[in-house]
Amino acid sequence: MTTASLRPRPLGDSAVSIVFGAERSAELLRRVHSAARALEAANIPHVDDIVPAYLALTVFYDPRHASYEEISATLLAACDRGTHSSARSPKSREHRIPVRYDGMDLEAVAISTGLSVEDVIARHSARAYTVDLLGFVPGFAYLSELDPSLHLPRRAQPRPRIAAGSVAIAAAQTAIYPLDTPGGWHIIGSTQTVMFDPTRDPPALLAPGDTARFERVP
Amino acid sequence: MITITRAPPYLTVQNGGRLHSRSFGVPRGGAMDTFAIRAVNAIVGNSVDAAALEWALGGGSVRFDRNCLFAIGGASARATLSGKGVAPCTTTYARAGEEFTVEQITSGRFLYLACDGGIDVPILLGSRSTYLPGHFGGYEGRMLRSGDSIALGARPTSLPAEGFHSAADLMPRYDSAIVHITSGTQNDLFDESAWRTLTESDYRISTASDRTGYKLEGPALGNSLGMLPSEAGCPGAIQIPGDGLPIALMADAPTIGGYPKIAVVSEADLPILAQRRPGESIRFQLITIEQSQRALKRRASDIHTISQLAARSSPDWRGIS
Numbered sequence: 001m002t003t004a005s006l007r008p009r010p011l012g013d014s015a016v017s018i019v020f021g022a023e024r025s026a027e028l029l030r031r032v033h034s035a036a037r038a039l040e041a042a043n044i045p046h047v048d049d050i051v052p053a054y055l056a057l058t059v060f061y062d063p064r065h066a067s068y069e070e071i072s073a074t075l076l077a078a079c080d081r082g083t084h085s086s087a088r089s090p091k092s093r094e095h096r097i098p099v100r101y102d103g104m105d106l107e108a109v110a111i112s113t114g115l116s117v118e119d120v121i122a123r124h125s126a127r128a129y130t131v132d133l134l135g136f137v138p139g140f141a142y143l144s145e146l147d148p149s150l151h152l153p154r155r156a157q158p159r160p161r162i163a164a165g166s167v168a169i170a171a172a173q174t175a176i177y178p179l180d181t182p183g184g185w186h187i188i189g190s191t192q193t194v195m196f197d198p199t200r201d202p203p204a205l206l207a208p209g210d211t212a213r214f215e216r217v218p
Numbered sequence: 219m220i221t222i223t224r225a226p227p228y229l230t231v232q233n234g235g236r237l238h239s240r241s242f243g244v245p246r247g248g249a250m251d252t253f254a255i256r257a258v259n260a261i262v263g264n265s266v267d268a269a270a271l272e273w274a275l276g277g278g279s280v281r282f283d284r285n286c287l288f289a290i291g292g293a294s295a296r297a298t299l300s301g302k303g304v305a306p307c308t309t310t311y312a313r314a315g316e317e318f319t320v321e322q323i324t325s326g327r328f329l330y331l332a333c334d335g336g337i338d339v340p341i342l343l344g345s346r347s348t349y350l351p352g353h354f355g356g357y358e359g360r361m362l363r364s365g366d367s368i369a370l371g372a373r374p375t376s377l378p379a380e381g382f383h384s385a386a387d388l389m390p391r392y393d394s395a396i397v398h399i400t401s402g403t404q405n406d407l408f409d410e411s412a413w414r415t416l417t418e419s420d421y422r423i424s425t426a427s428d429r430t431g432y433k434l435e436g437p438a439l440g441n442s443l444g445m446l447p448s449e450a451g452c453p454g455a456i457q458i459p460g461d462g463l464p465i466a467l468m469a470d471a472p473t474i475g476g477y478p479k480i481a482v483v484s485e486a487d488l489p490i491l492a493q494r495r496p497g498e499s500i501r502f503q504l505i506t507i508e509q510s511q512r513a514l515k516r517r518a519s520d521i522h523t524i525s526q527l528a529a530r531s532s533p534d535w536r537g538i539s
Binding site: 012049051052057058064067133135140178196198202203204 | 237238239240241242243244245342343349351352353354355400402403404447448449450451452454455472473474475479482483484485486507508510511514515518
């Protein structure tokens with residue numbers, strides 16, 4: 001892949017998104033993360049933060065020292081070098097997350113999917129999930145890929161408050177709410193595992209590329 | 219130390235926020251009015267990124283437990299020190315034991331109180347800012363309550379003169395109803411008529427507005443684009459949810475989200491939007507990225523000017539700054 005297929009796009013006056021494609025896929029996400037690592041390693045001056053996502057990565061920079069055109073050109077060149085230098089993937093870790101399947105939506109999920117509660121639990125805890133992204137709130141990890149029989153759209157009315165530690169599903173993904181926040185996912189369980197601790201380094205338990213399994217506990 | 223003797227409904231410790239932790243999902247956070255907090259710090263001779271108090275929603279009192287040069291700015295308020303009026307953006311000298319009171323915030327939303335030496339709370343993820351949803355940062359990750367005492371940093375060896383005042387022309391035009399925006403984010407998703415609606419209508423700040431985002435009331439940008447694959451957002455990004463009514467993301471906004479974004483508020487004008495109360499109106503005006511960056515540089519240079527003028531006002535000033 002060359003920079004010809006990458007497209008910069010401003011996100012206001014202090015950030016630029018580098019768009020990798022229009023269709024979400026595991027391969028596209030892998031390329032976004034690999035470019036994000038290359039940019040990280042390149043240590044480009046005046047760059048504050050690099051935020052990977054499904055179709056694009058976004059770079060926050062200091063516009064007092066770099067114009068949009070300058071930073072975009074620098075980033076595209078660095079992405080190009082990065083994808084050609086086969087930047088090493090970081091060592092991914094495997095996590096086991098104990099879950100009590102006591103969520104308030106568990107029965108509703110069983111009804112909507114036509115499965116028994118036991119089946120919902122068995123299918124949710126059978127898989128190893130990949131961490132796609134971190135974001136939304138501190139330590140929130142988007143985990144893929146949920147068993148197709150459990151796919152449900154988000155709730156029409158998001159709840160104003162979901163308790164920290166809630167284990168939830170929506171569409172093809174599952175996640176753990178690291179802190180009390182509004183949310184529209186279906187709550188199927190809870191965990192005591194601390195997903196985010198600002199005094200820890202790194203502060204988030206999960207990192208993109210890691211895998212996580214849910215272990216049922218009574 | 220300063221002690222909160224009568225806490226207002228909202229009082230937190232803030233500074234410029236967290237600029238290097240977004241990849242962990244940590245929002246920038248920090249002061250809602252990033253200009254005012256830097257200005258009041260500059261006025262009292264602090265580093266512009268020192269921590270200060272962010273004060274909103276009503277009156278209250280704090281007591282200075284040591285001698286302290288302080289200044290207030292951002293929102294306008296009727297404020298006193300031991301009964302005598304306190305002018306905005308002006309250094310005031312408080313003796314240990316004196317009480318500072320905000321009787322009422324008269325216009326704007328967020329008032330900043332900077333003390334010489336800054337507020338000394340632990341630095342977490344590169345910042346002293348309070349992130350209330352995550353219960354971390356600032357003072358024990360929470361709002362300040364009556365009876366709390368917070369430490370101040372060491373006093374600078376040289377302080378600006380008492381009564382030093384920052385000129386009004388160095389401040390943003392808080393009374394302006396115009397808020398500049400830039401485009402380019404997801405242009406392809408919005409047609410000409412959506413753009414016309416956004417830039418030719420008045421939008422009112424809804425009561426559903428807080429540190430995370432300001433919901434705007436006015437003509438809907440008639441479409442329902444639904445959700446897109448999650449992508450980075452930022453304070454100032456204007457997103458369009460299903461009902462077509464814009465939400466301007468603010469300091470504590472999620473790092474990524476799936477709503478389409480039509481524009482981003484110019485960083486230089488974000489303080490003007492932040493200081494708007496529910497019921498007040500604004501009008502968006504499109505400028506280029508280059509113009510927006512120029513405006514931001516001007517703000518930075520204005521803050522630098524305030525710092526220099528403050529240093530020169532010092533009785534100890536020897537012509538070096």
